[in-house]
Amino acid sequence: AVKGENSGTQATLEDEETCSSEDGGTCASSGEAVVQVEDLSRCEDRNDGCRYWADSGECLTNPRYMWVYCALSCGKCQVEEDIQTYGEGDIDMGVEQGLGSASFSPDKVLMAIAESEHYLKTTMMKQSIRNKCKNTHADCTVWALDGECEENPGYMKMNCAPACQSCYYLSTETRCPIDPEAPLAWQAGDLDRMFQKLTQEPYLTKYNVTILASPNTNGPWVITMENLIQPDEADRLIALGQEMGFERSKGMAKIHPDGTPEHVVSDARTSTQTWCREDCSADPMSRQVIERLSNLTGIDEMNSEYLQLLEYEPGQYYHNHHDYLANELKRQQGVRILTVYLYLNNVEEGGGTEFDQLGITVMPKKGMALLWPSVLNENTAAKDERTTHAALPVIKGMKYGANAWFHLRDFKTPHGNHCTE
Numbered sequence: 001a002v003k004g005e006n007s008g009t010q011a012t013l014e015d016e017e018t019c020s021s022e023d024g025g026t027c028a029s030s031g032e033a034v035v036q037v038e039d040l041s042r043c044e045d046r047n048d049g050c051r052y053w054a055d056s057g058e059c060l061t062n063p064r065y066m067w068v069y070c071a072l073s074c075g076k077c078q079v080e081e082d083i084q085t086y087g088e089g090d091i092d093m094g095v096e097q098g099l100g101s102a103s104f105s106p107d108k109v110l111m112a113i114a115e116s117e118h119y120l121k122t123t124m125m126k127q128s129i130r131n132k133c134k135n136t137h138a139d140c141t142v143w144a145l146d147g148e149c150e151e152n153p154g155y156m157k158m159n160c161a162p163a164c165q166s167c168y169y170l171s172t173e174t175r176c177p178i179d180p181e182a183p184l185a186w187q188a189g190d191l192d193r194m195f196q197k198l199t200q201e202p203y204l205t206k207y208n209v210t211i212l213a214s215p216n217t218n219g220p221w222v223i224t225m226e227n228l229i230q231p232d233e234a235d236r237l238i239a240l241g242q243e244m245g246f247e248r249s250k251g252m253a254k255i256h257p258d259g260t261p262e263h264v265v266s267d268a269r270t271s272t273q274t275w276c277r278e279d280c281s282a283d284p285m286s287r288q289v290i291e292r293l294s295n296l297t298g299i300d301e302m303n304s305e306y307l308q309l310l311e312y313e314p315g316q317y318y319h320n321h322h323d324y325l326a327n328e329l330k331r332q333q334g335v336r337i338l339t340v341y342l343y344l345n346n347v348e349e350g351g352g353t354e355f356d357q358l359g360i361t362v363m364p365k366k367g368m369a370l371l372w373p374s375v376l377n378e379n380t381a382a383k384d385e386r387t388t389h390a391a392l393p394v395i396k397g398m399k400y401g402a403n404a405w406f407h408l409r410d411f412k413t414p415h416g417n418h419c420t421e
C-alpha cells in the first residue's frame with residue numbers, strides 16, 4: 001500500500017467484543033490492530049449513532065472508539081469527491097526548479113525533481129492540499145538535497161513542500177494530528193465536580209461565591225467569586241494591556257478550505273483587546289493570577305490560552321455569542337470548556353455581562369471573577385447551547401476585563417507549534 005499522508009493519524013482498532021456501541025462509544029480501549037487511513041474499506045460509519053455522537057463531540061472525547069467505528073462521521077477517512085486521491089495528468093509543482101549547484105550534478109537534481117513529481121502523483125492526499133503543494137523558490141530541490149528540509153523545516157516544509165515531500169504540512173489537520181491518547185482536562189462528570197468544589201469548599205468562602213445558575217435550578221453552572229483578583233493585580237493587568245496596546249477585536253468569520261479561520265473586524269464586537277503573551281505572561285502579577293486560576297479549577301495551566309485583556313470605551317460592546325469554537329474539535333487543543341472572566345475595574349455605568357437565555361446579568365466589580373462552562377457535564381466536548389452571553393454596552397466610564405479560556409487539552413504546546421488555528 002502507498003503510505004498515506006495521514007499515517008500520523010492512524011487509529012487503533014479495538015476489540016469489538018469489549019466495545020459495545022450501545023453506550024455511546026464510551027467503551028474501554030483494548031486491542032492492537034491498526035487501521036491504515038488509506039484502507040478505504042474501513043471508511044464508513046459502523047453504527048447508526050455515529051453522526052449524532054460526532055456532532056456532540058465524541059470524536060474528540062472518545063477517539064479510540066470513534067475514529068475506528070465512526071471514521072466517516074469523524075472525518076478520519078475521505079471517500080467522496082474531496083478526498084484522498086492520486087494526482088492525475090500533469091502536476092504543477094510551482095516555480096521551475098534550477099539545476100545549477102556547486103554540490104550536485106544536474107542529473108542528480110533532475111532525478112530529485114522526478115522524485116518530487118512521483119511523490120505528488122502517487123501519494124494519496126486531499127486534492128485541495130495537492131493543489132497548493134508547490135515549490136515557491138527555484139532552489140527548493142537543491143536545498144532539499146542539501147538537507148535543508150531537516151535543518152530548516154519551518155520554512156522548507158511550507159515553501160518547498162514538493163521537494164521536501166511534505167504536502168501534509170500545508171493543512172493544520174494533517175500537520176497537527178490529534179493524539180488519541182492525549183489526556184483530557186475533563187472526563188464526563190468532572191465539570192459538575194469542579195463547580196461543586198468551588199461552591200462548597202469552606203476555604204473558598206472568603207471569595208463570597210455566588211451561584212447564579214446551576215443544575216439544581218436546571219441550568220448550566222454560572223458563578224461569581226469576589227476578590228479573586230487583588231486590586232494591585234487588576235491594576236497591573238490593565239497597565240500591561242495599555243503597554244502592549246489594545247486593538248480592535250476580531251471576530252471569527254470565514255473558514256478557509258484548509259480549515260484555517262480568517263479573522264476580520266466585525267460589528268459583533270466593538271471592544272479592543274490584546275493577548276497577555278511573552279513579557280506580559282511572564283510578569284510576576286499575571287503569573288500569580290493564572291496560577292491561582294489553574295489551582296482553583298484543577299485544570300493545568302498548559303490547557304489555558306494566554307489571558308485576553310479587554311478594554312471597552314463608552315458605547316462599546318460584544319453582542320450575543322458563545323465562547324465555544326466548533327472548529328477546535330479538529331485541533332489538538334480541543335474546544336474551550338471553561339471561561340473564567342475577570343473584571344478588572346468598577347464601571348461607572350453599563351457594561352454588564354448578560355446571559356440572555358438564563359435571564360442573568362452580572363455587573364462588573366473590580367477583582368470579581370465570573371465562571372461558566374462552554375460544554376456539557378456528560379459530554380465535555382459538546383457545546384452547552386445555554387451559555388450564550390453578551391457584553392452590554394458601557395454607558396459611562398471605561399471597562400477593563402480579562403478572559404481566561406481553558407481547553408479540553410493542552411493548548412500551549414500546539415500554540416507554540418502554530419497548530420491551534
Ligand SMILES: O=C(O)CCC(=O)C(=O)O
Pocket residue numbers: 310318323341351352353389390391392401403
Ligand atoms: O466583557 C464581558 O463582559 C464579556 C466578554 C466576552 O464574552 C468575551 O470576550 O468573550
Ligand SMILES: [Fe+2]
Pocket residue numbers: 321322323389
Ligand atoms: Fe464571551
